[in-house]
Amino acid sequence: MDSRCFRVNAPSVIYEQFDGELVAIHLDTGAYHSLQGAGADAFLLLTEEATVNELGEALESKYAASVDQISQGLVPFLAALEAEKLITTVEVRRPRDPLRLPVNGAKLPFQAPSLEAYHDLQSLFLLDPVHEVGEQGWPAALEAKPNPVPDEDGARG
Amino acid sequence: MKAFAQLMESYFQESASVNGEACRRFEIAGTSVSLKSSGGWLSEMTPALSHLEVGSDGADAAGLTVMMWDGGQEPRNHLLRAYLFALTNWWFSYTGPRGELLDIHSESMTATYHPGTETLSLVDLERHKAFYWKRDTSPLPYYEKCSPFRSLLHSWMRSEGRYFVHGAAVGYPNGGVLLVGKGGSGKSTSALCCLEAGMHYAGDDYCILRDNSAGGYDAHSLYCTAKLVSMGDLKSFPAMSRHVVNEEREPGEKVAISLADYKTEQLIDHFPLRAVLVPMITHGAETKIVPCSARQAMMAIAPSSLAQLPASGKQDLEFLGRLARGIPCYQLLLGTGLEQIPEKIAELLRTLGVTDQCGVTAGARN
Known part of the structure; x- marks a missing residue:
């Protein structure tokens, strides 16, 4: 499993969240993106820096799947985020509390997240x-x- | 970098002392903007703003003063002369990916260079002064004259709590809609149909939005121009053919129409915004309006608005996100019959409590 740590490529990347959905724009490439479900959650967690395993552990509290299943599903998603330059690798990590997701009620079904990218x-x-x-x-x-x-x-x- | 703005102001004064100076004042989205030019640029650049002109007196200390001139006369200061020479010849070494001047652009001073028009836009937000300098004396392209000063007005307006949006705004004095989406989605045609049917019109390409005292948003008029891609498209609006401003066009140049002398009683300074509409061409027979999510509206409004404004960023996106969450959003599914568009928009506004004060009727074209 990829052990690299990633973070959202701010300030070039800006985003807005809407009820579990997220719109992200890369100001330098002109590409814009739509993320939903676990993808939107993972992206928000990446604003605080995370490895794929850390993301899996945090998402496990909200989605009905094991950490391994979630982490496996995140690998191609992170590759897509990296290819779109929405995230960048972190060389020197900063101290922070463990990642947490606000959770309400029963766990949601987990679907491997995907990235909708627009280059027009x-x-x-x-x-x-x-x-x-x-x-x-x-x-x-x-x-x-x-x-x-x-x-x-x-x-x- | 204040020194750069001061050098540019001195350069403007040098040019004005030789070529003369003219001034006009405009009231744009409730702010005072004075445009000063050295040379004859004002008459070229202000027709699109003519509906907002309030006088020809000098600068208002509370507002923005824009100085415009060209490089027909070089600056006396040798450092500024060298910088402008280098910038205009090797702009790609001095600008970021969106045209921002790498050594000058900051939160308090936005500075962008547009290599297509060869213009430098600089806004000193602390001193309420802006500079629009063109490399040479050649004419500006039609599109720059149709939506002049947009880069520097965007920076200034944002600092005043007003936001540019790429969209059209039509409706009534007590409420209207914002039509958003990228080119080809049908927002301009929809807006022009509404104008022809008797609705009030605040703009069809850019508008300015701001919070209003009722906890909602007002849409303000900015430019009184419209552009159609071809003479074929103009057939849908025959009465506008007399108002084409660029009869002789270069290949690929759009048909630009001035609305400064066309149905002027329907041009409106501002109205409260009641809904965001995302037009979509369906090729179906009927035009329909159906609800859509805030995210769908955001995907239509934010990328195209931000893309065309080089100093745009997080603050603009946050405002647009708040807007999309704060008022009802709909898809406007456009059928082939143009006359249905104003009818459906008027019907929606009525359901949102907006009184039809203009007597919109189908086919009420001039």
Whole structure:
């Protein structure tokens, strides 16, 4: 099992939480993400630095699965977070209390978390933010440009 | 870094002493903004703000003073001259991924360079002064003139508890909706349909939001321009064709429309926000409005708002999150009949207790 410690890549990554769901935005890459269930919980725990085992132990108090099952389910999720640069490894850990999740009532079924990633923000920089429809007019939407041409509406040259 | 702002102010005064100075004052989202220019930039940059103009007197100490000029005349200070030369030629070495000036940008002084328009936007939040400098005397692109000063106005407004949002706002004086989503989702067309049907209109690309005294949110008008991607799209709004401001367009340039002289009685400074709508083109026959979660609304509103404002960050996201949690959010499922859009929005507003004061009727276009 991966023994590395991770933390949320702040301040480049910002997020907001909504009733167990979470929206995260990476300000430097322009990617934005949606996380739900155990994924949202794990992400919030990562704001305080954690290894995969520590995450598994904390999530076990809320989800009906063993620490091992949860930790196994978290491995690809953490890899996805790392690939999206939403988390970074911690070389020197800071002292903190054991991770805890607020728990109410019975344990919830555990589903291995997944990360929904959206990379269309770069094109939002480039495209007209006001009215993106095709040349034939409403309601046909403008097709995404595979290689956006810079220098319009916020384009970086 | 205050020294940099002071050097820029001296540079503006040098330019003004040679090219003359003009000033106009605007009331934007309840704050006073004075725009001063050296040269003829004011007439180019202010039509989109003309509906908010309140006079041509000087700076208001309580508000923001924006100084605008170009690099037609070099600064006397050799350090500033060297820095601006280096910045404009090798901007990628001096800026972060979002255009922020690496050595200058901070919480009290936002500084961004836009290589597409070759403009530097600097806001000294402590001294209430902002600077908008263009590298040369060439014309600004149409999109910059349609939504001028947005980077520096965003920084200033946020410091005053007001937040930029990429969205359209339409409704009545006692309540309206915010239409949010990325390009292509139908928010601008929806907003323009509502304008044509008789509703009040606060904007169709950017609006400013703030907390109001009733514990809710007000949507404030910012720009009185609209852009359509093609002349084909303009066929849906034939009465607006007389208000196209860029008759001669470069390939790929959008059709820009000035609403400064079009249904001006329907342009509104602000109204209380009663709902957030996330438009979605369905190609179905009927337009419907169905509830959606705060997270769904947030996914539509936050990324596109933050992406286009280089100084945006955590504070903006927190506000937008509070907004999405605080008022009802809906999906606006757009059918092919444009006339249904204002009807459905008016119907929703009525269910939210907003009185229809404009007599919106289907097909009430000019």
